Amino acid sequence: MNNSAQKPGLRERKRRETLQRITDTGLKLFLSQGYEETTLDAIAEASGISRRTFFYYFKSKEEILLAWQSGTGAAIAAAIQEQTADKAPIDAVLDAILSLASQFDANELVAIERLLRSTEELRASKHAKYVQQEGAVFEALCAKWPQARRRDSLRLIAMASMGALRLAVDRWVEEGTKRPLAKHLRETFESLKAELGRQS
Incomplete structure (x- = not known):
């Protein structure tokens, strides 16, 4: 059996890593600044992504x-x-x-x-x-x-x-x-x- 078929490809691994990074960053900002006070732009900037990329992963904070x-x-x-x-x-x-x-x-x-x-x-x-x-x-x-x-x-x-x-x-x-x-x-x-x- 081809093990490569069972493992996520590079693109999928990067997608998961980015998703996790945004989630972790967002949580940290919510806890340190407050949920209402944390903006989408702040999350995107701290995650090292653009606002457009944020909306690829999440529709809202x-x-x-x-x-x-x-x-x-x-x-x-x-x-x-x-x-x-x-x-x-x-x-x-x-x-x-x-x-x-x-x-x-x-x-x-x-x-x-x-x-x-x-x-x-x-x-x-x-x-x-x-x-x-x-x-x-x-x-x-x-x-x-x-x-x-x-x-x-x-x-x-x-x-x-x-x-x-x-x-x-x-x-x-x-x-x-x-x-x-x-x-x-x-x-x-x-x-x-x-x-x-x-x-x-």
């Missing part, structure tokens, strides 16, 4: 934050694939999220979460992206446990897990990160599993 969220969903899905199939699916999701949470800077993550809540438009878009993340988790679970009879239960686990993630992050931010995010995640998932056990 809001999409930079949403791209970060989309990347989170893909990262959770990839981490689920690294889990062993002898775990319960809900534990595989939790362990995947915990492994990712340990890689983030807590202060930066809180700042981004607050940015996503700063306007009505961003809040609405944030909720829509959670649905996409749920879909990514569901697909990852189905790939790990491909039996057709399990699809409905795996979809429920994906939905409930993303709800538990949202609740854990909300509590963590509201408490001012006094306790580690991992503690909130474990508590929320344990509550979820306990409630599911009562319904069985």
Whole structure:
């Protein structure tokens, strides 16, 4: 088999690198200057691209934050694939999220979460992206446990897990990160599993 057919070409790699550079630059400017105060021209200049090139990748600066969220969903899905199939699916999701949470800077993550809540438009878009993340988790679970009879239960686990993630992050931010995010995640998932056990 030709391995070159499986690897992204030079043009695609450059496109991904530019996309990531704009996203990272935009986030840094949002956090240092404020979302409303950061202009598209400032993002383009700091990213080393033209305004026209910016619009090739993003239609608005809001999409930079949403791209970060989309990347989170893909990262959770990839981490689920690294889990062993002898775990319960809900534990595989939790362990995947915990492994990712340990890689983030807590202060930066809180700042981004607050940015996503700063306007009505961003809040609405944030909720829509959670649905996409749920879909990514569901697909990852189905790939790990491909039996057709399990699809409905795996979809429920994906939905409930993303709800538990949202609740854990909300509590963590509201408490001012006094306790580690991992503690909130474990508590929320344990509550979820306990409630599911009562319904069985």
